[in-house]
Amino acid sequence: MDSPPGFTDEELARRRAMSRRLAWILGAVALAIYLVGFIYYRP
Amino acid sequence: MSTAPSLEHDTSHGHHAAPYQGGVMRWLTTTNHKDIGTMYLTFALIMFFIGGAMILAVRAELFQPGLQLMQPEFFNQLIGVHALVMIFAALMPAATGFANWQIPLMIGAPDMALPRINNWGFWLLPPAATLLTLPFILALFGVGDGAVATGWTLYAPLSVQGGMGVDFAIFSIHILGISSILGSINIIVTIFNLRAPGMTMMKLPLFAWGWLITAFLLIATIPVLAGAVTMLLTDRHFGTHFFNAAGGGDPILFQHLFWFFGHPEVYILLLPIWGLIPHVLGTFSRKPIYGYKAQVYSFIAIGLLSVVVWAHHFFTAGMPVPALLYFMYSTMFISLPLAVLFFCWVATMWRGAMSFETPMLFAQGFIVLFGLAGLTGLVLADVAADAQYHHSYFVVAHFHYALFAGGIMGVMTGVYYWLPKWTGHMFSETLGKWHFWLTVISFNLTFMPQFFLGLAGMPRRIPDYALQFVEFNAISTVGAFILGFSQLIFAYNVYKCVKGGKKATDKVWEGADGLEWDLSSPPPHHSWEVQPVIK
Numbered sequence: 001m002d003s004p005p006g007f008t009d010e011e012l013a014r015r016r017a018m019s020r021r022l023a024w025i026l027g028a029v030a031l032a033i034y035l036v037g038f039i040y041y042r043p
Numbered sequence: 044m045s046t047a048p049s050l051e052h053d054t055s056h057g058h059h060a061a062p063y064q065g066g067v068m069r070w071l072t073t074t075n076h077k078d079i080g081t082m083y084l085t086f087a088l089i090m091f092f093i094g095g096a097m098i099l100a101v102r103a104e105l106f107q108p109g110l111q112l113m114q115p116e117f118f119n120q121l122i123g124v125h126a127l128v129m130i131f132a133a134l135m136p137a138a139t140g141f142a143n144w145q146i147p148l149m150i151g152a153p154d155m156a157l158p159r160i161n162n163w164g165f166w167l168l169p170p171a172a173t174l175l176t177l178p179f180i181l182a183l184f185g186v187g188d189g190a191v192a193t194g195w196t197l198y199a200p201l202s203v204q205g206g207m208g209v210d211f212a213i214f215s216i217h218i219l220g221i222s223s224i225l226g227s228i229n230i231i232v233t234i235f236n237l238r239a240p241g242m243t244m245m246k247l248p249l250f251a252w253g254w255l256i257t258a259f260l261l262i263a264t265i266p267v268l269a270g271a272v273t274m275l276l277t278d279r280h281f282g283t284h285f286f287n288a289a290g291g292g293d294p295i296l297f298q299h300l301f302w303f304f305g306h307p308e309v310y311i312l313l314l315p316i317w318g319l320i321p322h323v324l325g326t327f328s329r330k331p332i333y334g335y336k337a338q339v340y341s342f343i344a345i346g347l348l349s350v351v352v353w354a355h356h357f358f359t360a361g362m363p364v365p366a367l368l369y370f371m372y373s374t375m376f377i378s379l380p381l382a383v384l385f386f387c388w389v390a391t392m393w394r395g396a397m398s399f400e401t402p403m404l405f406a407q408g409f410i411v412l413f414g415l416a417g418l419t420g421l422v423l424a425d426v427a428a429d430a431q432y433h434h435s436y437f438v439v440a441h442f443h444y445a446l447f448a449g450g451i452m453g454v455m456t457g458v459y460y461w462l463p464k465w466t467g468h469m470f471s472e473t474l475g476k477w478h479f480w481l482t483v484i485s486f487n488l489t490f491m492p493q494f495f496l497g498l499a500g501m502p503r504r505i506p507d508y509a510l511q512f513v514e515f516n517a518i519s520t521v522g523a524f525i526l527g528f529s530q531l532i533f534a535y536n537v538y539k540c541v542k543g544g545k546k547a548t549d550k551v552w553e554g555a556d557g558l559e560w561d562l563s564s565p566p567p568h569h570s571w572e573v574q575p576v577i578k
Binding site: 012 | 153156157160227228229231232233236237240262263265266267269270271273274300574
């Protein structure tokens with residue numbers, strides 16, 4: 001079998017951790033968009 | 044694209060240790076992407092019939108002029124809840140069901156990256172749908188004055204003055220929005236982080252690309268809708284005047300906020316479908332997908348343009364001429380990347396060895412009928428013409444060509460295409476073809492007359508109408524009932540397929556291409572225990 005190997009369990013765990021971090025960032029962006037509407041002043 | 048299973052999988056760790064639960068607990072606690080996908084799709088089908096029943100009552104009322112079956116207040120409630128149910132509780136969950144089932148299979152991931160959030164995202168839906176429809180039942184017992192009666196757009200000041208159905212809808216929209224954002228986050232991180240080794244972004248299946256753009260659009264726009272309905276809530280109960288002109292507020296502000304979400308929502312509903320259609324066309328034309336990169340760039344262009352064109356939904360509310368011109372031209376500009384997609388779809392079929400199984404029939408029906416939605420959309424984008432057509436049945440016909448022919452028929456394309464893979468059984472082709480032809484004919488019987496009604500000046504959202512509109516309304520109602528009842532064939536065909544039938548092969552369709560077809564039909568409980576590698 002000459003193809004490169006798939007993810008090891010360690011690699012999979014690392015990718016899951018990356019996913020959790022990115023998920024928090026995306027969630028924070030969504031919350032920020034929601035909140036900015038209340039702070040934004042429209043003359 | 045080829046694959047080679049390359050690792051023996053160590054089964055002594057985490058996810059194999061948990062005992063497999065059956066019965067209700069399986070569905071309540073499952074974190075398996077296939078189980079959750081099945082729940083999303085089942086929920087969508089149930090809500091599709093509930094929303095459909097509501098609009099059949101509306102069409103029955105409109106069969107003849109005069110008030111026949113219901114009071115105008117109840118008529119308004121049915122129309123508004125029908126739209127909210129179909130958009131938020133039928134089409135969006137169906138697309139999320141596809142994403143759950145297919146994205147891990149198509150990109151070679153073992154599951155979604157955040158399985159518990161995935162479970163939560165689904166289980167928020169049933170209470171939200173209950174909140175939407177509960178006011179109907181409460182009204183039967185003398186509590187409240189029924190469901191939200193403002194139409195799905197919830198325009199102020201009507202929604203500021205409305206009954207408690209508006210509060211139920213506001214709460215429901217918040218919950219549905221949280222569910223959508225959780226689903227979107229999960230899809231983005233799964234696509235970014237769990238693709239099989241060797242699957243670069245430019246080897247990503249188009250279905251995953253369509254969903255990726257959809258997920259970003261949801262994260263950008265759902266909070267704006269949530270903000271708008273929160274402001275509506277505070278206007279109703281906490282003494283603010285965001286949308287109350289008497290208090291220095293601006294009702295048009297609500298329209299801006301709503302449609303900043305509402306227009307991208309159309310593409311949120313359609314991008315997953317545009318992603319899956321090329322796979323079906325390629326499979327049944329026995330050709331590679333034409334113009335992969337062009338389609339990806341078109342998805343991105345449409346996603347970007349969709350958030351800068353919102354005000355074309357209320358040209359007639361009044362705005363400066365430069366703003367009218369900007370929103371008109373930017374809206375028309377969207378037709379360019381969309382035309383690229385149409386070209387690629389047709390070019391994929393061009394000189395292919397086509398066969399016409401049910402998924403292919405639905406895909407082709409989608410192209411023709413959704414094309415009519417695009418053409419009539421161009422008419423509505425024209426400021427001068429829109430002044431005539433706004434709030435008429437022309438608009439109703441246009442968006443049903445977009446969201447039934449483009450959305451629901453697209454979902455049916457996907458279900459027929461992937462159902463044998465999911466269940467391990469073939470569905471009845473005969474029933475599938477009956478379903479297709481009855482759907483296409485009755486759909487046109489229902490909605491084509493509505494173009495003529497709109498052109499003749501019949502306004503939308505009215506339970507009674509002038510005598511000049513009688514014939515087309517009668518035809519439309521007959522068509523709607525045939526359309527509604529022909530969907531029972533679909534439900535029966537799916538049920539029969541789940542229960543048994545001719546065994547499906549792993550590849551299912553001769554011309555199919557992609558990772559998901561390397562797995563067994565149905566796929567094992569844990570997808571890709573041995574991860575594929577893309578050469």
